[in-house]
Amino acid sequence: MSSIKQEVEEPLPWHLGVFDAHCHPTDTVASLGDIAHMKTKTLTIMATRQQDQGLVAKFADVFGLIDAQDRGGRVVPAFGHRTPKKILTAQLNLAGDLQRAASVHGVAAHGLLYETLAQTWRGHEQVIVSKRERRRRPDFEAYEDTNPSNVTQRDMSKPWPPRLCLHSYSGSADTIRHYLHPSVPVVVFFSFSNLVNFASQSKKAVDAIKAVPDDRILAESDFHCAGKRMDHLMEDIVRSICRIRCWSLSHGVEQLASNWRRFVFGFE
Numbered sequence: 542m543s544s545i546k547q548e549v550e551e552p553l554p555w556h557l558g559v560f561d562a563h564c565h566p567t568d569t570v571a572s573l574g575d576i577a578h579m580k581t582k583t584l585t586i587m588a589t590r591q592q593d594q595g596l597v598a599k600f601a602d603v604f605g606l607i608d609a610q611d612r613g614g615r616v617v618p619a620f621g622h623r624t625p626k627k628i629l630t631a632q633l634n635l636a637g638d639l640q641r642a643a644s645v646h647g648v649a650a651h652g653l654l655y656e657t658l659a660q661t662w663r664g665h666e667q668v669i670v671s672k673r674e675r676r677r678r679p680d681f682e683a684y685e686d687t688n689p690s691n692v693t694q695r696d697m698s699k700p701w702p703p704r705l706c707l708h709s710y711s712g713s714a715d716t717i718r719h720y721l722h723p724s725v726p727v728v729v730f731f732s733f734s735n736l737v738n739f740a741s742q743s744k745k746a747v748d749a750i751k752a753v754p755d756d757r758i759l760a761e762s763d764f765h766c767a768g769k770r771m772d773h774l775m776e777d778i779v780r781s782i783c784r785i786r787c788w789s790l791s792h793g794v795e796q797l798a799s800n801w802r803r804f805v806f807g808f809e
């Protein structure tokens with residue numbers, strides 16, 4: 542069956558769990574009640590206006606996901622605000638101190654953003670050891686212990702967050718390789734939305750989606766109102782990612798769900 546035919550005929554397997562990696566439902570307070578009826582399982586919610594951060598916290602107190610095993614929670618709060626460089630660095634330091642994942646707007650100024658992020662881990666880059674050298678080195682264990690996937694399990698404060706999501710990522714496929722360099726001590730995820738990524742630069746978005754490894758890609762609506770339209774936007778971006786990656790819908794939904802859990806909790 543061709544992927545196009547499959548896309549037309551096969552309904553999205555919502556029951557496997559679709560997770561919105563970034564959206565702004567607190568922009569439309571009247572829509573918050575609709576979250577309970579949405580097909581999207583969990584929303585990662587962020588305030589657009591600085592004054593709405595309290596609302597995000599309040600809403601998360603009632604409907605927030607408590608931990609990875611929580612089946613009832615519908616939202617995960619994300620705090621922060623659009624900032625020029627100094628405040629962003631302070632926020633990244635705080636996320637590192639608390640060992641929480643951070644979500645960063647990846648829409649523009651990609652060079653400056655990378656530089657700001659890289660400043661937080663400068664001097665702490667991972668040591669790259671070749672396979673041959675690792676076999677020979679008696680301190681191989683020590684090298685393994687500095688692997689970012691192990692570091693995220695520890696209760697350790699760092700000036701950088703253990704996991705990072707560049708949401709609505711609109712940079713080039715080339716910039717992705719900088720973030721994925723083995724020396725970078727952060728697990729970086731790349732999130733895509735139909736609203737931002739397929740509005741005007743679809744070729745660039747397609748190239749970027751192809752360049753991200755399977756386990757680092759996320760889907761988001763980036764929408765300001767909970768409800769059916771947000772579900773539609775999630776369905777659209779999940780289908781787009783699956784088509785571009787040549788994934789079946791069930792494989793794609795499961796992969797994206799597992800990626801979201803690792804981004805939020807550090808494990809599945």
Ligand SMILES: [Zn+2]
Binds near residue numbers: 563564565763
């Ligand atoms: Zn947004």
